[in-house]
Amino acid sequence: MKKEDLARSFKVWIPRIIAFGAIFIFMAIMEQSFFSTSNFIEIIRSVSVYGVMSCGMLFVVLIGGLDLSMGAMAGLCASIMFVIAQNGANSLSATLLGFVVALAVALAVGWLHGFFITTLKIPFFVVTLATKYILYGAIPLVTAGKYVYVRGGSPIDKIGTSRIFDTIPILVVYFVIIALVTWFILNKTVFGRRIYAIGGNPTAAGFVGIKVFKNTNIAYMLCTTAACIGGVILAANNQQAGTTTGNAYEGMVLMAMIVGGINLAGGQGTVSGVVFGALIIGLIQNLVTFMSWGDYLKLVQGAIILIVVIVSVVTHTRSMRGKGRKGRKLLAKVKAEAQDE
Amino acid sequence: MRIKSQSIRRLVAVGLVLALVVIFAITTPTFFGARNISILLKDSAYLGLVACGMAFPMIGGGIDLSVGGIVCAVGIISVHLSYDFGLSGYAIIFIATLAGAAFGLLNGIIVAKVGLTEFVATLASGFLFLGLGRALVFKDAGGRAVTRAVSSESYLSFGKNPLWENGWYLITFVWIVVAVGLYIVLKKTKFGLYTYAIGSNDKAAKMSGVDTTKIKIIGFIISGACAGLAAFLVTANLTSSPAALGDGYEFKAIAACVVGGIMLGGGKGDTINALLGALFMTIILNGIYKFGLDSTFVYIIQGLIILLATAFDSQFAKFAAKRRLKEQRLSDITPASAS
Numbered sequence: 001m002k003k004e005d006l007a008r009s010f011k012v013w014i015p016r017i018i019a020f021g022a023i024f025i026f027m028a029i030m031e032q033s034f035f036s037t038s039n040f041i042e043i044i045r046s047v048s049v050y051g052v053m054s055c056g057m058l059f060v061v062l063i064g065g066l067d068l069s070m071g072a073m074a075g076l077c078a079s080i081m082f083v084i085a086q087n088g089a090n091s092l093s094a095t096l097l098g099f100v101v102a103l104a105v106a107l108a109v110g111w112l113h114g115f116f117i118t119t120l121k122i123p124f125f126v127v128t129l130a131t132k133y134i135l136y137g138a139i140p141l142v143t144a145g146k147y148v149y150v151r152g153g154s155p156i157d158k159i160g161t162s163r164i165f166d167t168i169p170i171l172v173v174y175f176v177i178i179a180l181v182t183w184f185i186l187n188k189t190v191f192g193r194r195i196y197a198i199g200g201n202p203t204a205a206g207f208v209g210i211k212v213f214k215n216t217n218i219a220y221m222l223c224t225t226a227a228c229i230g231g232v233i234l235a236a237n238n239q240q241a242g243t244t245t246g247n248a249y250e251g252m253v254l255m256a257m258i259v260g261g262i263n264l265a266g267g268q269g270t271v272s273g274v275v276f277g278a279l280i281i282g283l284i285q286n287l288v289t290f291m292s293w294g295d296y297l298k299l300v301q302g303a304i305i306l307i308v309v310i311v312s313v314v315t316h317t318r319s320m321r322g323k324g325r326k327g328r329k330l331l332a333k334v335k336a337e338a339q340d341e
Numbered sequence: 342m343r344i345k346s347q348s349i350r351r352l353v354a355v356g357l358v359l360a361l362v363v364i365f366a367i368t369t370p371t372f373f374g375a376r377n378i379s380i381l382l383k384d385s386a387y388l389g390l391v392a393c394g395m396a397f398p399m400i401g402g403g404i405d406l407s408v409g410g411i412v413c414a415v416g417i418i419s420v421h422l423s424y425d426f427g428l429s430g431y432a433i434i435f436i437a438t439l440a441g442a443a444f445g446l447l448n449g450i451i452v453a454k455v456g457l458t459e460f461v462a463t464l465a466s467g468f469l470f471l472g473l474g475r476a477l478v479f480k481d482a483g484g485r486a487v488t489r490a491v492s493s494e495s496y497l498s499f500g501k502n503p504l505w506e507n508g509w510y511l512i513t514f515v516w517i518v519v520a521v522g523l524y525i526v527l528k529k530t531k532f533g534l535y536t537y538a539i540g541s542n543d544k545a546a547k548m549s550g551v552d553t554t555k556i557k558i559i560g561f562i563i564s565g566a567c568a569g570l571a572a573f574l575v576t577a578n579l580t581s582s583p584a585a586l587g588d589g590y591e592f593k594a595i596a597a598c599v600v601g602g603i604m605l606g607g608g609k610g611d612t613i614n615a616l617l618g619a620l621f622m623t624i625i626l627n628g629i630y631k632f633g634l635d636s637t638f639v640y641i642i643q644g645l646i647i648l649l650a651t652a653f654d655s656q657f658a659k660f661a662a663k664r665r666l667k668e669q670r671l672s673d674i675t676p677a678s679a680s
Binding site for chain 1: 467637
C-alpha cells in the first residue's frame, strides 16, 4: 500500500519537476539578471498572490464551477480597505475595520454567486462574468476614480512589504498559511469530502444526503474570501489600490489551475497541484515582464490553456476507448473482471 | 386562443425596448432627431451583428465567449490588409468574414470534435484571439503601439459616412439583412431545425440521427463569421483599429441575447430576439452617456442587466412549465367530459 502511494506521488511529481526545471533553465538562459536576489523576491511575490487566489478558486473548480470575477473582486476589496484605512488616518483600528468591511462585501458577493447559480440555476460563467463587470465598475465609485496610496510605515504597508530576516517577502507566509488551511479543509474535514463528492457527481452527492446548494454556496464564499485576501496583499505590496489592481488576474489563476492538473469538470485536483501551478505561473509572469512580452501574454495564456486541456481530454477519451498504454491496462482489467464473473 | 410562451417572452422584449424609447423621448428632446436615430441604429448594428451570430451557439445550448477576441483580431487584420498590402475594401470584407469563420471553425472543432466544454474552449480561444490581435498592433521603430488610419476609399465607403445626409449607415442595412437571413435559416432549413433540436435535448437529437458535431461546428462558424463581418465594418467606421477593440463584446452580446429572450439553456429564441436585445442594450448605454453618468456605470448596468434578465428567464421558464402542465391537464379532462 505504502509503495503504491509512493509510486503514485512519483508519477505526479516527476513530470512537474521536469516542467519546472525546464522553464527555470530556459529563464536562466534568457534573462541575464535572473539569479539576482531582487528577481527571486519578485518571483516569490507574484507566486504568493497567484497562489492565495488559486487556493480559493480550487474550491469552486472542484465543485465544477469557475469564478471569473476574482480579479475584479480583489481590486474592489483592496480599494474598500484602502479607502477606509485612509479615512481613519491609517490607524490600526481603521485598517482592521477596512479589512472586515472588505471581507463582508466579498462574502456577500460569494453568497450571491451561490444563490444565482444554485437557486436560480443560471450557468456559473454567466453569473460570475456579470458580477465581474459590476465589481469592476464599482471600484471607481469607491475610490472616486483615483488611485489610493498608502505611506510607508502604516499598518497596510507593514502587511504588504515586511520582510522575514530582512530578505524573504512576508507575502509567502500568507501563501503558505492559506495553502495549509486549504489542504486541511479539503483533506481533513467533512466539508472537504463533500466538495469532492459534489464535484464528482452532483446528483449522486444529493442522493446520499449532501446539501449540494449549501455547500456550493460555501465554496463560492471561500473563493471570494481568497480573492479578497489576495487583492489586499497585492495592493498592500504595491502600496496602491485602484482599477488596475488584480485586473485580469482570473486568467492567470485559471492558467494556474490547468497547469496544476485540476480537472475543470470538477472532482479532481489537489492543493499540491495548485502550489505547483502558481509556481509555474509566477515564473511565466516574471519572464513576460522581464522580456516585456506584455502584448503576447494573452496569446500565451490562451495557447497554454487550450493545449493542456485538449491533451488531457484527448488522452482521457483515448484511454476510455481502450487505446494507449493506460487504456490497454484499463481494458485488460475490465476483461479480467468479466472473465472472473 | 393559446399564446405561445415564446411569443410572450418576445412581447416582453419589445415592451422593454418601447419603454426605453418612451423614457428617453420624454427626457431628451433630441432623441427622435434624424442624426441621433442614425447613430443609435449604427451602434446597435455592431452589437447586433455579433449577437445574431452568437444566437446560434446559444440556441444550440452552448455559448461563444471568444467573439470579443475575434472582433479584435479580425479588426486589426483588416486594417493591416488595407495599410500594408493595399487591398481594396471589397476584397477585405470577404477576407474578414472568412477569417472570422475560420476562427469559428477552430472553436467548433475544439468543442464538437475534441469534446471540450464550450465555455472553457471559447474562453481560452478568446484569450488566444485577443492576444493575436494585441500582438499584431502597429508598432513604431521604438516598439510602441501606434494607430494607423485607413485611407483606402473603397474601405471607408463601407462605414465612414451615412448613406445620405443624416441618414442611415450601410451597416444598419447589413445588420437587418443578416438578421432576417439568419432568421430564415433558423426557421426554414433543416440546419435550423437541428440547431433547436440540439439545444432542447442534445442526446435525443443525437439518437434521432442528427449529426450534432456538424451542426455545432456550423453554429460556431456562423458566430465567428458575423463577428468578423462586424469587426471589418467597425474599423471602416472608425477608420482605424484601436487596441481595445472588441474588449467586452462577448459580454455585451450575451447580454443582448439574454435580454432579447434567447434562453441560456438553449432551444429557445431566434435572431429577431437578438436584434431586439441589441437595440435595448444600445439605447440604454447611449442613455447613460446622455444623462451624463460616469462611464463606470456602463459596466455596472451591463452586469445588472444580465443578472436581472437571467433571473427573470429562470422564473419565466418555471411559469411556462406550470402553464403547459395546466393546459395539458385541461385537455386531458375536456374530451372525457364531452363524451
